[in-house]
Structure formats: structure tokens, C-alpha cells
Amino acid sequence: MDSFSVLIGGKAGDGITEAGGMIAQLMNAIGYRLFRHVEAPSLIRGGHNYVIVRAHRQRISAHRDHVNVLIALNAETIERHEWRLKQRPITVFDSEAIKPAGLPASLHPFRTGIPVKTILEQEEAPPVMRNSAILGAFCKAISIPWEVLEDVITRYQPKKTELNLKVARRGYDLATEKLMVDLPGGAAQPILSGLEAIGLGLLRGGLKAYASYPMTPATGLLHFLARHAPRFELKVVQPEGEIAAMLMALGHAYAGERAAVGTSGGGFALMVEGLSMSGQAELPVVVVLGQRPGPSTGLPTYTSQTELEFALTAGQGEFPRAIIAPGEVEQAYAWSTLAIDLAWKYQLPVIVLGDRTLHDSSQSFDRGAVPKLPRLRQRDWDGAPMSDDPDLAYQRYLITDDGVSPLAFPGREGAIVKANSYTHDEYGITTEDPEMTVRMQDKWLRKGRAMAEELDGLPLVNVYGDPEATRTVVTWGSPVGALREIGELIDARVVQPVVLWPFPARQLEAALAGSERTVVVEMNATGQFAGLMRRHGLRVDGAVNRYDGRPFGVGELQAKVEGALK
Amino acid sequence: MSTEKQGAKGAAPAVKLGTYAKNTWCPGCGNFAILNAIKAVFQDLIAGGTRREDIVVVADIGCSSKIMDYIGVNSFDSLHGRAIPTAVGVKLANPELKVVVHIGDGGAYAEGLEHLLFAARRNADITVIVHDNGVYALTIGQAGPMTPPGYKGRSTPYGSESTPFNPLELLHVAGATWLGRGYTHGIPLLKRLYSEAIAHRGFSLVDTLQVCVTFRNMYDYYNERVYELEGHDPRDEDAALAKIREWDYAADVQVALGAFLKRERPVFGDGFATYGGGIDVEGAVAEVVTALT
Numbered sequence: 001m002d003s004f005s006v007l008i009g010g011k012a013g014d015g016i017t018e019a020g021g022m023i024a025q026l027m028n029a030i031g032y033r034l035f036r037h038v039e040a041p042s043l044i045r046g047g048h049n050y051v052i053v054r055a056h057r058q059r060i061s062a063h064r065d066h067v068n069v070l071i072a073l074n075a076e077t078i079e080r081h082e083w084r085l086k087q088r089p090i091t092v093f094d095s096e097a098i099k100p101a102g103l104p105a106s107l108h109p110f111r112t113g114i115p116v117k118t119i120l121e122q123e124e125a126p127p128v129m130r131n132s133a134i135l136g137a138f139c140k141a142i143s144i145p146w147e148v149l150e151d152v153i154t155r156y157q158p159k160k161t162e163l164n165l166k167v168a169r170r171g172y173d174l175a176t177e178k179l180m181v182d183l184p185g186g187a188a189q190p191i192l193s194g195l196e197a198i199g200l201g202l203l204r205g206g207l208k209a210y211a212s213y214p215m216t217p218a219t220g221l222l223h224f225l226a227r228h229a230p231r232f233e234l235k236v237v238q239p240e241g242e243i244a245a246m247l248m249a250l251g252h253a254y255a256g257e258r259a260a261v262g263t264s265g266g267g268f269a270l271m272v273e274g275l276s277m278s279g280q281a282e283l284p285v286v287v288v289l290g291q292r293p294g295p296s297t298g299l300p301t302y303t304s305q306t307e308l309e310f311a312l313t314a315g316q317g318e319f320p321r322a323i324i325a326p327g328e329v330e331q332a333y334a335w336s337t338l339a340i341d342l343a344w345k346y347q348l349p350v351i352v353l354g355d356r357t358l359h360d361s362s363q364s365f366d367r368g369a370v371p372k373l374p375r376l377r378q379r380d381w382d383g384a385p386m387s388d389d390p391d392l393a394y395q396r397y398l399i400t401d402d403g404v405s406p407l408a409f410p411g412r413e414g415a416i417v418k419a420n421s422y423t424h425d426e427y428g429i430t431t432e433d434p435e436m437t438v439r440m441q442d443k444w445l446r447k448g449r450a451m452a453e454e455l456d457g458l459p460l461v462n463v464y465g466d467p468e469a470t471r472t473v474v475t476w477g478s479p480v481g482a483l484r485e486i487g488e489l490i491d492a493r494v495v496q497p498v499v500l501w502p503f504p505a506r507q508l509e510a511a512l513a514g515s516e517r518t519v520v521v522e523m524n525a526t527g528q529f530a531g532l533m534r535r536h537g538l539r540v541d542g543a544v545n546r547y548d549g550r551p552f553g554v555g556e557l558q559a560k561v562e563g564a565l566k
Numbered sequence: 567m568s569t570e571k572q573g574a575k576g577a578a579p580a581v582k583l584g585t586y587a588k589n590t591w592c593p594g595c596g597n598f599a600i601l602n603a604i605k606a607v608f609q610d611l612i613a614g615g616t617r618r619e620d621i622v623v624v625a626d627i628g629c630s631s632k633i634m635d636y637i638g639v640n641s642f643d644s645l646h647g648r649a650i651p652t653a654v655g656v657k658l659a660n661p662e663l664k665v666v667v668h669i670g671d672g673g674a675y676a677e678g679l680e681h682l683l684f685a686a687r688r689n690a691d692i693t694v695i696v697h698d699n700g701v702y703a704l705t706i707g708q709a710g711p712m713t714p715p716g717y718k719g720r721s722t723p724y725g726s727e728s729t730p731f732n733p734l735e736l737l738h739v740a741g742a743t744w745l746g747r748g749y750t751h752g753i754p755l756l757k758r759l760y761s762e763a764i765a766h767r768g769f770s771l772v773d774t775l776q777v778c779v780t781f782r783n784m785y786d787y788y789n790e791r792v793y794e795l796e797g798h799d800p801r802d803e804d805a806a807l808a809k810i811r812e813w814d815y816a817a818d819v820q821v822a823l824g825a826f827l828k829r830e831r832p833v834f835g836d837g838f839a840t841y842g843g844g845i846d847v848e849g850a851v852a853e854v855v856t857a858l859t
Contacts, residue, residue: 192858203847209658228854231845232845232847233841237658241680243648243651244651244654244680244684247651247655247681248651248652248654250644251642251656251657252655254659255655255656255659256659259659273645365858391585391638409660410640411660411662414619415619416619418642419642420641421645430632
């Protein structure tokens with residue numbers, strides 16, 4: 001088979017996420033590309049956690065709701081997920097936590113129960129090793145060779161490896177083969193979460209500082225960057241809150257260091273005043289904004305695409321900005337580098353708009369699928385005096401044709417650098433002069449236009465499926481993963497703008513040319529991107545909106561899209 | 567205004583550090599004393615070898631923040647209450663810079679109190695000069711965090727009910743490593759305090775009793791009560807706390823001026839001191855990607 005899915009479920013605190021990671025590594029080791037979807041409620045212990053690992057011969061960025069293998073650490077997992085199992089359902093379970101007789105009759109033929117507690121007692125192993133026994137049984141049940149599991153445990157369980165191997169072997173030996181899984185072979189691929197891809201992209205773009213207060217779904221970036229900070233000489237700070245994070249980042253920018261912040265909607269609300277200062281003081285900053293359902297606290301650990309309009313309009317006053325919404329890890333990597341380059345070239349805020357699904361799901365990273373984007377250079381002051389008066393030799397807000405003023409930073413010989421949140425003149429001195437007010441506003445608008453023109457030379461809109469089809473599905477962000485596959489299965493083109501602002505009008509019009517029915521798929525209730533399209537004169541005929549906090553699975557979305565396209 | 571013009575007038579004159587900005591403080595405003603004192607301190611620093619380009623003033627919002635328009639050094643006018651995290655970012659980005667914050671009591675002790683306490687807690691290496699006039703002046707005279715009870719402003723026409731807290735006591739507890747109090751009647755003491763605070767490595771704050779002649783003229787009141795600390799050892803933390811607690815910013819007692827506290831603690835950002843630049847970023851990214859396989 002080309003593709004199969006495994007679900008592992010249990011209580012929060014059972015190490016489900018880690019076990020899901022091991023399953024992903026097993027699939028990776030035998031040559032599959034994979035996508036790992038994690039669903040975890042906002043709690044530390046108790047509650048139901050599960051991970052779906054989907055393996056495919058081709059690059060994928062979405063899960064399917066139906067699974068081939070169910071690994072259950074408790075009875076609740078069976079109750080909640082039995083509906084996902086289709087033909088020849090394989091069930092691997094802890095037979096001391098779940099009575100085999102209690103299993104639904106449909107699961108009996110291919111069940112594999114393992115007495116986990118007994119194995120652990122006999123091997124004198126701690127309870128945390130239960131997942132090793134289960135993984136052993138899982139490998140045997142789908143015919144993954146023991147050597148593969150041995151290698152994965154050795155690499156990813158560096159603590160007490162020997163004991164883990166003994167426990168896994170017991171599980172392996174007690175199980176029986178239920179399915180012969182294909183072994184595609186080929187080199188294992190890196191497995192990256194969206195946040196890891198964003199982090200690496202930012203680092204590649206010269207990130208020197210990251211300030212962030214923990215908030216799902218951006219916390220993973222704080223952890224990732226903190227872990228790798230010394231290697232990249234990155235200054236990672238967790239300040240007293242999101243307001244401070246934003247202001248610290250702007251302080252870094254003023255002093256010449258590329259900085260980013262990361263948060264979700266609630267934290268972004270606190271950063272908005274600083275975002276506006278980024279506009280007025282022309283200080284570059286990248287905001288990694290991970291969407292989750294609101295309003296307010298909403299569903300903290302679930303997914304949504306509800307902050308597009310917020311990101312578009314956040315901040316008092318009128319100033320240019322860019323909003324970039326990658327949908328897959330390869331896009332996240334390349335476009336995050338572009339995001340920080342763009343912020344620094346045009347000295348404005350750039351928002352990388354992701355969501356829980358993109359940020360915290362992991363997938364195989366295909367280096368060949370990374371979009372090829374140019375590096376943009378910031379405009380540094382060449383040292384030529386801007387005035388005969390040596391005090392004014394450098395003027396931070398020099399008015400230029402394209403609105404971009406040359407950059408210098410405190411410490412630079414011969415430069416007095418005055419940044420200002422107040423309306424200011426070219427030197428940076430506060431003013432309330434009406435003429436200067438207009439000249440500065442016009443300067444910002446000119447640099448916004450210059451940015452839009454430069455962006456239009458890049459591939460801002462991706463087209464998948466059949467580009468000639470008369471039916472079109474438009475989406476943005478993480479749903480593109482499922483839709484890219486659906487585009488191969490149905491007669492439709494799939495259009496994904498990656499840059500949402502400046503609105504890629506020309507490229508979207510070209511991608512939609514000849515479309516007779518256009519449907520927009522997004523994870524919000526009001527159709528925020530569809531509304532943006534209509535504002536720009538683009539026709540929208542239908543919509544598929546999901547707003548229960550859960551991401552689209554391939555099968556379920558295909559049915560909805562086909563319905564909407566009729 | 568320009569150094570060149572000054573240079574033509576005589577031998578080795580001090581850099582004037584002025585700008586063309588028109589001063590819009592009220593005549594008699596205490597801010598003039600702060601401006602003159604800090605400019606003189608900057609001039610001394612430059613005469614002593616500090617590069618003018620390495621001085622940064624980060625200002626808040628309000629009358630105090632206008633100071634950055636009047637000094638010809640690097641400056642960043644931030645948001646109300648947010649000058650301190652801005653300054654911390656600037657200092658982390660470039661530890662060579664001398665970073666001085668000018669902020670009012672509204673910004674430091676109300677809108678931005680969380681930032682103040684965390685900068686002290688972390689011992690961020692910045693100097694905070696609080697223009698403490700106990701009133702919101704630029705918004706025309708509302709009660710602020712340092713306004714004593716009974717003050718009648720437009721937002722408290724029947725008298726303010728709240729009592730000030732003692733910011734220096736709070737900062738002592740929060741971990742500040744240098745604390746002092748000045749008064750805008752007497753530039754020599756201000757100069758000495760600002761100079762010591764800037765020379766101190768770590769978080770320093772000078773609460774400067776700045777008289778607002780328009781909305782809360784306290785010259786006569788302060789003149790009768792202030793005295794300069796003598797024989798006080800700022801390295802004695804308990805003695806410092808006792809001196810700080812002598813006046814709670816409300817009671818009618820003597821008001822001590824001078825350096826209360828000086829101590830050493832690790833400085834925020836010291837962990838980044840090993841960073842030397844010259845990273846092969848592409849190589850490091852490739853390495854991390856490979857490690858994620």
C-alpha cells in the first residue's frame with residue numbers, strides 16, 4: 001500500500017507525543033514520508049491525548065481521519081477512535097488495561113494484546129517503559145523488522161537503552177504478524193515541525209534575538225530556539241510578558257540586531273501597540289503568530305485561521321506590513337527567511353501567520369520541495385554625509401524616492417541615530433508640522449508599494465491539481481496539505497496564496513483565470529480570506545469553513561469540497 | 567549645535583550636544599535641571615573617552631520624553647511605560663552602549679511597573695532616570711502613582727484617594743543594584759548621582775524629585791525638607807533599606823537625597839558574553855536539519 005495511518009492514544013502523561021515521535025521515526029526508517037498530527041488538550045495529566053502518524057510514499061502534509069492501526073493504552077482510546085478503523089483493522093493494546101473480551105467484535109480478528117504490566121514487572125522496568133513494549137508489539141504486528149526498531153530505540157532512547165530494548169523485544173516476541181507493510185526503502189528524511197522550519201528559516205535569515213512569552217501554539221519555537229541558541233549565538237529571552245517581548249525586539253532592531261517574537265492571538269493583542277511603533281519608528285520585526293480558536297482563551301491547544309483580519313488591521317494608524325502564511329514545512333522554512341529579509345529591507349513588521357496544525361505537526365522535510373526565493377539585502381548607510389552639519393550627517397528617516405531610508409545603528413562612527421514613536425522629521429526629532437506629517441505618511445506608503453512590487457516578482461501563489469480545471473479551490477495556510485492531495489484526486493485546481501498581504505492581486509487573478517466555480521476553504525466561521533478576495537474584486541462562489549478547532553483530514557475534506565464545487 | 571562650530575571657537579571645548587529642536591517645557595520646569603545635569607554628565611563621559619556614538623537615550627512618553635529631542639546623542643522615543651524593555655533590548659543587542667532611560671513616574675511606576683521590576687530583578691545594565699513630579703503633566707494634571715491623597719486634579723476633582731508606594735523600597739526588594747534620589751533644585755548633586763548611576767554596572771535608578779511648576783509646584787515644600795545623605799554606606803543593604811523607608815512619599819518628614827544602595831549581582835545578558843560572531847549560519851542550519859533526520 002502507498003499509504004497507511006497509525007493512531008496511538010492514551011491519557012495525557014502517558015508519553016503519547018513521544019511514542020508518536022517514535023512511530024514517525026520507524027516509518028521514516030523504512031522509507032516513508034510522513035505527517036504527524038498531535039491532539040492534546042490543555043492539561044498536564046489525565047484527559048485524552050492522541051497522535052496520528054500517516055505514512056506515504058509521496059510527500060504529504062495532512063492526516064486522514066481513517067486509520068489502519070490503532071494502538072490503545074486505555075479503553076477510552078478504543079471507544080473514541082474505533083470509528084476510524086476500516087477494513088482489516090489492526091489493534092495493538094495493553095491487555096492488562098483493556099479486557100480483550102471488552103473489545104468490539106469487529107476488532108477481534110486482527111487484535112494484538114500485550115500484558116504490559118507483567119512484562120515491566122518481569123524485566124524490573126519502570127512504568128515509563130510501557131510504550132517500548134507496545135512499540136515492539138506494533139512493529140511485529142505490521143511486520144517491521146526487529147533491527148529497524150532496535151536502531152530507532154538506540155538512536156532516540158539514549159537513556160536506559162538496553163532495558164528499553166529488552167522490554168521492546170518482549171512485546172515484539174509476544175505479538176503476531178497481522179499485516180505485511182511495504183518497506184519502500186530509501187534514505188530517511190529530516191522530520192520537522194512547522195515551528196522548527198520557521199525557526200531554521202529565521203536563523204538562516206540572520207536572526208540574532210528571539211523574545212517570547214510562552215503561549216500555544218508558538219511555545220515550540222521558544223523551546224527550539226532556546227535549545228539551539230549557543231550554536232547560532234542567538235539571544236533568547238523570555239521576558240515578563242508579550243508587551244515586553246515586542247518592545248525588546250524593537251530595541252534589538254534599533255541597535256541593529258535582527259529579532260523576532262512569537263505568540264498567539266491573545267499575546268499578539270498585547271503586542272499591537274508595539275507593532276504600531278514598528279510602523280511609525282520604521283523598526284523591522286518578525287511576528288510569528290500562531291492561530292488558535294478564540295475569542296479570548298478559546299481552545300488553547302487547537303487550531304484555527306481566525307486572525308487574518310486581526311493581523312491585517314492590528315495597530316493604530318496606517319502603515320505598511322506584510323503577512324506571510326506558509327502551509328507546509330518547506331514553505332515555512334523558505335518564507336521565514338524571506339520574512340526577516342523583507343522586514344529589514346523595508347523596515348516594517350512582517351507577520352508569519354501560522355496555526356496550531358502547521359506549527360506543531362511534524363512532517364518529512366523534502367529539501368527538493370523548498371521554494372527557491374532570493375535573499376533580499378537591507379539598505380545600509382554608505383557613510384556619505386546627508387548634511388553639511390556633522391551632527392546631521394546621518395538622518396534616520398531621510399525621505400527617499402522609494403520611501404526606504406538608509407540604516408545605521410548606535411555606535412556607528414559619525415551617526416547620531418534618532419528613532420521616534422512620535423511623528424518626526426527626517427533626523428528623528430519630534431514634530432507636529434502638518435507638511436512633515438504628510439511627507440512621512442507618504443514615505444511609508446511608497447515603501448509599502450515598493451515592497452509589493454518586489455514581492456510580485458516572487459512566486460506568491462501556488463497552483464496544484466489541474467491548473468486548467470474550471471473548478472477551483474482556494475485556501476491558505478495549513479489546509480493546503482490536504483487540498484494538495486485532493487487536487488490530485490478530483491477534477492479541480494487548488495490555489496494557495498502564501499503571501500496574503502500585500503494582497504497578491506495580479507497572481508491570484510492569473511491563477512483564477514477561467515475558473516467557473518471558486519470555493520474558499522479556511523478554518524474560520526466568517527470566511528476571512530474569502531472576504532478579502534471579494535474586497536479585491538475576485539469572485540467567490542462557495543466556501544468550506546471549519547471552526548471546531550480540529551484540522552481538515554484528507555477524506556472528510558474531499559467530500560466537503562466536492563459538495564461545495566457542485 | 568554642531569561640533570565643528572564649537573571646535574572653531576577655542577581649544578578642546580566640550581561637545582555641546584544640543585539640537586535644533588525648540589524647547590517646549592514650561593518656564594521653571596524641573597526638567598531643565600535634569601537636562602543640564604545629564605548633558606554635563608554625557609560631556610564628561612565623552613571628555614573621558616566614551617564615544618558620543620555609544621551613548622543612547624531611551625525616552626518614554628510625556629514631558630520627560632521631550633528630553634531626547636534636546637540632546638544630540640542617539641535616542642529612541644518609545645511608548646508610554648515601555649521605555650525600559652526597549653532599553654533592555656538595546657543593551658542586549660549591543661553591550662558597548664551606555665543606555666540611559668528618561669521616564670516619568672507615570673511610565674515607570676504605573677503603566678510600566680512590571681518592566682521596571684523585571685529590569686531590577688534581572689539586573690539589566692541600564693540607568694533609569696525617573697522624572698518624578700507626582701502628577702500627569704502633559705495630559706494636564708491628573709493624579710499619578712506618586713500623587714499624595716487629597717490631590718485635586720481634573721480626574722480627581724474631589725481629591726485623590728490613593729496613597730503613593732515607595733518606589734525605592736520596592737526596587738530594593740526587586741533586586742536593583744544601585745538606587746538614589748535627586749531633586750531638581752541643585753544640579754551638582756544630580757550630576758554626581760547620574761554619573762555614579764551610569765558608571766555602575768547593573769540596574770541603576772535615580773528617582774529625581776522633579777518639580778512641575780504648572781500642576782504641582784513642590785519647590786517650597788521640598789526645599790524645607792530635603793537633606794543630603796552623609797556618612798551613609800550604600801553597600802550596607804540594611805542601612806540602605808532603613809534610609810529608603812525614612813520617607814514613604816506621603817508623610818511630612820525629612821527627605822533624604824543621595825545614593826542609597828550599591829551592590830553587585832550578575833548582570834542580565836552576561837550569558838551571551840561568549841558570543842563572538844562569525845557563525846557559519848548555513849552550515850549550522852544544515853547541521854540541525856540533518857540531526858532532525
